[in-house]
Amino acid sequence: MSASISTIGSGGSLLAVSDLRVVFSGGGPVSRLFSKDKGVRAVDGVSLEVAPSEIVGIVGESGSGKTTLALAALGLTHVTGGHVLHGGEDITRLGAARIRRVRRNAVMIFQDPHSSLSPRMRVSSLLLEPYFIHKVPESERYGVAELLEMVELPSRLAGLYPHELSGGQARRVGIARALSLRPRLIVADEPTTGLDVSAASSILNLLQSLRVSYGTAYLIITHALNVVGYLADRIAVMYLGRIVESGPAEQIYDAPLHPYTRALIAAIPEMDSRSGKKEPFASGEIPSPRDPPPGCHFHPRCPFAEQTCRSVAPLLEEARPNQSVACHRWQEVASREAP
Amino acid sequence: MAKTSRSTKARNGVALLLRTPGGLIGTVIVVGLIVLAIFGPELAPYSFSQIDVNNPLQGPTLHHLLGTDQLGRDLLSRLIYGTRIELEVAVPAVATALGVGLVLGLLGGYLGGLVDNVVVLFTDTCQSFPAIVLALALLTVLGPSLPNLIIVIAVTFSPNYARTSRALVLSVKQNQYILAERALGARRLRIMVRHVLPNIVAPLFILLAMDIPSAITAEAGLSFLGLGVPPPDPSWGSILSDGFNSIFQAPWAVLFASMALGIATIGFLLFGEALRDVLDPRLRGVTGWRA
Amino acid sequence: MTPGDEVVLALENVGVEYESRGTTMRVLPGVSLELRRGEVVGLVGESGSGKSTLALAILRLLPANGRIVGGQILLDGSIDLTGLGEEALREMRGPKIAMVFQDPLTSLNPTFKIGGQMVDVQAAHAPRRARRVDRKAFLEKAVSLLGKVGLPDPDQIVRSYPHQLSGGMRQRVMIAMALSLEPELLIADEPTSALDVTLEAQILALLRSIQASRNLTILFVTHDLNVVAQICDRVVVMYAGEIVEQGGVLDVFEHPQHPYSEALLQAVPTRRNRGRTLATIPGQVPSLLREVRGCRFADRCGYTKQCCRTESPPVVASGASQAVRCHMRGPATLWESQEEKAQT
Numbered sequence: 001m002s003a004s005i006s007t008i009g010s011g012g013s014l015l016a017v018s019d020l021r022v023v024f025s026g027g028g029p030v031s032r033l034f035s036k037d038k039g040v041r042a043v044d045g046v047s048l049e050v051a052p053s054e055i056v057g058i059v060g061e062s063g064s065g066k067t068t069l070a071l072a073a074l075g076l077t078h079v080t081g082g083h084v085l086h087g088g089e090d091i092t093r094l095g096a097a098r099i100r101r102v103r104r105n106a107v108m109i110f111q112d113p114h115s116s117l118s119p120r121m122r123v124s125s126l127l128l129e130p131y132f133i134h135k136v137p138e139s140e141r142y143g144v145a146e147l148l149e150m151v152e153l154p155s156r157l158a159g160l161y162p163h164e165l166s167g168g169q170a171r172r173v174g175i176a177r178a179l180s181l182r183p184r185l186i187v188a189d190e191p192t193t194g195l196d197v198s199a200a201s202s203i204l205n206l207l208q209s210l211r212v213s214y215g216t217a218y219l220i221i222t223h224a225l226n227v228v229g230y231l232a233d234r235i236a237v238m239y240l241g242r243i244v245e246s247g248p249a250e251q252i253y254d255a256p257l258h259p260y261t262r263a264l265i266a267a268i269p270e271m272d273s274r275s276g277k278k279e280p281f282a283s284g285e286i287p288s289p290r291d292p293p294p295g296c297h298f299h300p301r302c303p304f305a306e307q308t309c310r311s312v313a314p315l316l317e318e319a320r321p322n323q324s325v326a327c328h329r330w331q332e333v334a335s336r337e338a339p
Numbered sequence: 340m341a342k343t344s345r346s347t348k349a350r351n352g353v354a355l356l357l358r359t360p361g362g363l364i365g366t367v368i369v370v371g372l373i374v375l376a377i378f379g380p381e382l383a384p385y386s387f388s389q390i391d392v393n394n395p396l397q398g399p400t401l402h403h404l405l406g407t408d409q410l411g412r413d414l415l416s417r418l419i420y421g422t423r424i425e426l427e428v429a430v431p432a433v434a435t436a437l438g439v440g441l442v443l444g445l446l447g448g449y450l451g452g453l454v455d456n457v458v459v460l461f462t463d464t465c466q467s468f469p470a471i472v473l474a475l476a477l478l479t480v481l482g483p484s485l486p487n488l489i490i491v492i493a494v495t496f497s498p499n500y501a502r503t504s505r506a507l508v509l510s511v512k513q514n515q516y517i518l519a520e521r522a523l524g525a526r527r528l529r530i531m532v533r534h535v536l537p538n539i540v541a542p543l544f545i546l547l548a549m550d551i552p553s554a555i556t557a558e559a560g561l562s563f564l565g566l567g568v569p570p571p572d573p574s575w576g577s578i579l580s581d582g583f584n585s586i587f588q589a590p591w592a593v594l595f596a597s598m599a600l601g602i603a604t605i606g607f608l609l610f611g612e613a614l615r616d617v618l619d620p621r622l623r624g625v626t627g628w629r630a
Numbered sequence: 631m632t633p634g635d636e637v638v639l640a641l642e643n644v645g646v647e648y649e650s651r652g653t654t655m656r657v658l659p660g661v662s663l664e665l666r667r668g669e670v671v672g673l674v675g676e677s678g679s680g681k682s683t684l685a686l687a688i689l690r691l692l693p694a695n696g697r698i699v700g701g702q703i704l705l706d707g708s709i710d711l712t713g714l715g716e717e718a719l720r721e722m723r724g725p726k727i728a729m730v731f732q733d734p735l736t737s738l739n740p741t742f743k744i745g746g747q748m749v750d751v752q753a754a755h756a757p758r759r760a761r762r763v764d765r766k767a768f769l770e771k772a773v774s775l776l777g778k779v780g781l782p783d784p785d786q787i788v789r790s791y792p793h794q795l796s797g798g799m800r801q802r803v804m805i806a807m808a809l810s811l812e813p814e815l816l817i818a819d820e821p822t823s824a825l826d827v828t829l830e831a832q833i834l835a836l837l838r839s840i841q842a843s844r845n846l847t848i849l850f851v852t853h854d855l856n857v858v859a860q861i862c863d864r865v866v867v868m869y870a871g872e873i874v875e876q877g878g879v880l881d882v883f884e885h886p887q888h889p890y891s892e893a894l895l896q897a898v899p900t901r902r903n904r905g906r907t908l909a910t911i912p913g914q915v916p917s918l919l920r921e922v923r924g925c926r927f928a929d930r931c932g933y934t935k936q937c938c939r940t941e942s943p944p945v946v947a948s949g950a951s952q953a954v955r956c957h958m959r960g961p962a963t964l965w966e967s968q969e970e971k972a973q974t
Binding site: 061062166196197198200201202204205208209223224225226227229230231249250263264266267268269282283285286 | 676797798826828830834853856894898900907911
């Protein structure tokens with residue numbers, strides 16, 4: 001199958017998000033005029049890139065804005081500011097037809113497998129539908145059996161309806177749909193959440209092997225650090241709409257710089273941390289995205305917070321080669337070894 | 340999981356339909372009415388317009404099982420023929436209302452914006468008139484005849500279908516599979532037809548089944564007022580209307596015509612509810628009967 | 631505090647059936663388990679393992695179509711919970727055994743203030759005469775408990791409604807309520823599954839400290855092996871309604887005896903197994919509708935032999951406190967002599 005869209009664009013990245021802002025405001029223009037409510041700043045100035053065949057993991061807890069980021073990156077939700085470039089083209093400025101072409105190369109796998117499959121269509125129709133949408137000539141299509149095989153599903157599932165599939169099977173059908181167009185980039189929203197350990201591990205194995213076979217790049221959105229730790233090349237940690245740290249996965253695990261990242265890593269329950277005292281993890285809870293704390297969003301929970309943190313929002317700056325962090329005091333934080 | 344074939348599913352569905360007493364009665368009545376409408380007039384003992392001035396306003400006798408009306412016409416035959424008329428009016432009327440309402444609701448609900456505003460304006464305006472007034476006004480302009488009757492009833496019913504289908508569309512729109520289709524690049528028309536439409540027809544279909552008696556009653560009402568099917572066609576409403584004049588001497592016409600209306604209404608209601616339970620028990624709230 | 635030897639709760643051969651559309655499913659064939667005072671026991675299993683059913687069965691909180699068939703649940707060695715009437719059971723729920731559930735939003739009554747709910751819980755278990763009089767005392771105790779579970783400003787919390795609190799706060803309120811009657815045993819059914827990871831860490835630390843200060847016995851039901859590793863002393867692994875392995879956490883995690891436990895532990899992605907293919911368990915949990923001959927895990931096990939399909943595997947003790955239900959761990963010579971049975 002031929003590649004249909006050039007992937008060479010600003011620096012060769014498949015996806016480049018630049019200073020993206022997505023704000024959801026409650027009411028219409030009139031209420032916005034009269035109320036103080038500035039709305040929810042779901043994504044508050046995020047920049048990131050995904051290179052071909054790269055796996056980038058976006059990690060964040062609830063309210064971090066990661067799902068909104070994923071949707072905005074694919075043009076599925078409105079964008080209040082900033083740019084989203086696919087292969088150099090800014091989709092926020094493209095017409096419907098051009099965006100449709102972009103959609104051939106950047107697809108999404110959704111969090112809830114069952115609700116993302118049209119309930120009255122059989123699996124076979126669901127799998128072939130992308131070809132009809134994009135008018136792909138027969139010679140360039142995969143067959144239903146082939147697609148099912150790619151995701152390790154038995155061919156007899158082709159005639160079933162979504163509600164007749166198990167969660168794991170439905171998820172794989174979603175993956176097969178995404179793969180049918182041979183995309184360059186797959187955005188996966190919580191690919192393993194809600195799955196049993198054994199089902200989750202086979203999905204991860206599948207994603208890994210697909211990358212090896214087809215060179216697909218992934219943008220993985222998850223709250224499970226262990227998943228990105230296992231799969232991702234690079235990680236970006238989000239908190240309340242902002243990226244607080246980003247860098248190579250191993251580097252971030254070995255030497256996290258941002259207090260929130262350190263708290264996240266420390267919070268992963270595991271055997272090794274049974275006995276000893278651990279890093280002080282973050283106290284309190286994530287505040288509502290509707291009313292984020294001023295300055296650095298993390299300061300109310302941060303054991304290292306001081307005056308500047310409460311008033312000035314830190315910018316993402318390169319602290320080490322390839323590793324960036326948004327923290328005023330990262331140098332002091334780094335020097336504090338975990339006990 | 341084994342795949343159930345379409346025919347097995349259909350058979351299971353019918354079995355489920357007939358399982359409850361309500362479903363059984365309703366289905367029997369509906370099927371009976373349909374059979375009566377198709378074959379009845381041929382089987383009726385008399386022609387509906389056969390006048391017998393010597394035997395007006397008779398009660399039930401051997402010759403006239405349900406009696407006669409003021410012109411000596413056999414009530415049984417008239418009622419049987421009336422079944423055909425009622426269904427001839429009600430079914431196309433409601434089906435048209437469904438079709439029009441569905442399209443409007445689909446367009447308005449999915450496209451939103453200006454289109455939606457227009458649709459909502461239309462439905463609100465139509466529904467702000469009492470249906471009777473609207474029907475009377477339209478009939479006066481168009482003149483009473485069978486086709487016009489169908490049109491008028493369809494017009495008065497379609498706002499409700501538009502509203503319901505719009506609400507269903509809005510709800511379906513929230514589903515993630517719609518987002519998934521958009522993410523794949525599907526055009527709006529495709530999404531509306533292939534993904535929204537199939538998921539909203541079931542409740543609308545059930546509404547249709549349950550609206551047929553409404554349409555029948557509407558027709559009967561209009562005929563009662565003299566604006567329905569013109570004589571000598573024996574719609575149940577005109578039988579009622581005629582019988583009303585002689586209700587004290589010979590209440591038979593009113594009695595039996597009312598019974599016919601009642602049975603038809605109950606039959607379709609029970610059938611509609613059983614249908615709903617078979618197709619989707621979750622719809623209990625959506626298809627509530629409106630008086 | 632190290633766990634003592636006193637057995638707080640003993641389940642002996644407890645079976646549970648569900649009835650659905652005319653068919654009866656034996657969800658738990660016969661489970662035996664002991665909980666010692668001061669222990670934190672992790673009950674771990676995937677969906678369909680029966681772990682939640684077991685937890686609910688202890689307090690007889692099964693849904694209407696479920697019932698306990700056979701077996702005993704002995705509290706403090708003497709009281710058989712399976713035989714108690716409703717009123718007597720009610721007296722157990724709270725003062726003896728308390729339960730914390732997964733979703734605090736639906737566990738709290740949205741129309742009453744927190745303070746009122748906590749007072750009601752205590753009042754319901756107080757002797758009749760004392761109820762009215764002691765409400766003030768109950769409220770004070772509630773406030774004190776809310777403070778102990780780490781909630782700032784408990785006076786404000788008792789005056790709030792559930793929806794005014796965040797998820798984490800609600801879960802702490804649940805824990806406080808559970809503790810208000812000083813139970814001996816706390817059953818926590820996936821209490822942190824719906825919480826963010828940083829919050830989960832806080833709740834786990836809280837449970838650990840409560841356990842230490844009161845010598846509380848905790849049965850922690852979860853699907854997350856890592857959580858078990860973090861706070862439990864003993865782990866009980868369930869599969870398809872049976873306990874397939876149990877033992878000290880360190881023992882089981884480092885030397886899993888049962889093929890299922892082994893596979894589970896290898897299937898969890900961590901940065902340590904980056905780049906490597908994760909272990910997967912082929913197939914699916916067997917349907918409970920059919921009676922299964924032999925080992926329930928046979929179809930998915932990598933070590934299956936003929937005996938696994940024909941005979942129920944025995945429960946074999948291994949090491950000081952480990953027990954596993956597997957033919958492979960039985961007498962070595964017996965296992966060796968078995969024929970290989972090809973996987974179909």
